[in-house]
Amino acid sequence: MPTAATRLILVVSSFSPLWLALGLLEYPGAGWAAVPMYALAASGPLALWYYLRSVWRIAPTSETVVSAFRREHDLIAYVATYLVPFAFVTADGWRPAVVLGLFLVVVIGLAAHSGLYYVNPLLAAAGFHLHEIETAAGSAATLITKKRLIPSGTILRVRTIDRTIYVDAAEAERTRS
Secondary structure, X not given: OOOHHHHHHHHHHHXXXXXXXXXXXXXXXXXXXXXXXXXXXXXXXXXXXXXXXXXXOOOOEEEEEEEEEEOHXXXXXXHHOXXXXXXXXXXXXXXXXXXXXXXXXXXXXXXHHHOHHHOOHXXXXXXXXXXXXXXXXXXXXXXXXXXXXXXXXXXXXXXXEEOOEEEEHHHHHHHOX
């Protein structure tokens, strides 16, 4: 099971595009208020890269796929949460900033608590896809891979980052350099 720090890294990095957008919106009026947003936007991809490097050290196991289907709809729903903060952008004063801050705390908390920390636009930008797989052992898991299609009977080498979240070991090895 990922630690709280791991979940935080994955969730905060998934919001990197939003941190950048908020920094750009804040920059003309507040100057220094944008700096934390830029810091989060820059540190997110770096933290994700560092985390993936640590995943590559996990010993791979083999899983035989009985069935698989893509779960890109999770990513679309997650990215939709990006749109809500922009409803507060046109208002002046400190109240919209406080409401936006509270909203982000709630969304980040829910993403970390609900196990959606693996849904990450940065992974999608790097070419990774999400699949829900059922294994020959009868367990269900989410697979993070660059493969678009996973036929039944495929034997995968996976690295387990959570009891129900796998990373395709072959893909991770190709992208680690």
